[in-house]
Amino acid sequence: MPANAVSQSAAHQYPRTRRSVGRARDDLRRQLTRWRAGGELVDDAELLLSELVTNAVKAKARPDKEVRVEVTLTETELRLEVADACEELPVVRHAGEWDEDGRGLILVEALASEWGVGPREGVGKVVWAVLKLTGCSTNSTATDAG
Numbered sequence: 001m002p003a004n005a006v007s008q009s010a011a012h013q014y015p016r017t018r019r020s021v022g023r024a025r026d027d028l029r030r031q032l033t034r035w036r037a038g039g040e041l042v043d044d045a046e047l048l049l050s051e052l053v054t055n056a057v058k059a060k061a062r063p064d065k066e067v068r069v070e071v072t073l074t075e076t077e078l079r080l081e082v083a084d085a086c087e088e089l090p091v092v093r094h095a096g097e098w099d100e101d102g103r104g105l106i107l108v109e110a111l112a113s114e115w116g117v118g119p120r121e122g123v124g125k126v127v128w129a130v131l132k133l134t135g136c137s138t139n140s141t142a143t144d145a146g
Contacts, residue, residue: 007073008074010071011069012068014066014067014069015066016056016057016084020053020057020067021050024049024053028045028046028069028071037078044111044131045131048111048129049071051107052080053069055082055127056083059084062085065084067083069083077130077132078130079128079129079130080128080130081128082126082127082128084120085120085123085124086124086125087123087124108129111129112131113130113132115130
């Protein structure tokens with residue numbers, strides 16, 4: 001990123017419960033609205049974040065461990081990071097027709113410009129996904145990370 005580029009980020013922590021998926025999605029939409037991001041970017045980001053947080057909530061970690069979400073917007077991309085306390089790495093599965101689970105990372109692969117996983121400071125992992133911005137994805141260079 002060029003030295004003069006504007007980067008904005010926000011982070012939230014959630015309990016490892018199914019309700020956190022919707023809360024994370026709502027927080028993301030509000031934050032992107034503050035940053036004046038709109039359109040398809042918001043919809044795609046919500047879907048990506050839903051899948052990543054769902055996986056983190058289902059991860060095999062102690063129930064008292066929280067899920068951390070960090071969102072970073074630059075002039076060229078939106079990066080979503082979801083950290084959990086589970087060491088087990090995510091694996092793309094090809095779910096059967098009647099399977100209720102197993103499609104999340106396929107959606108992430110389809111929507112994200114790129115995605116991956118890395119170590120979390122301390123214990124666990126961070127799964128991230130990037131959406132490249134088109135010319136109309138943001139309408140401002142506001143610096144409110146609020």
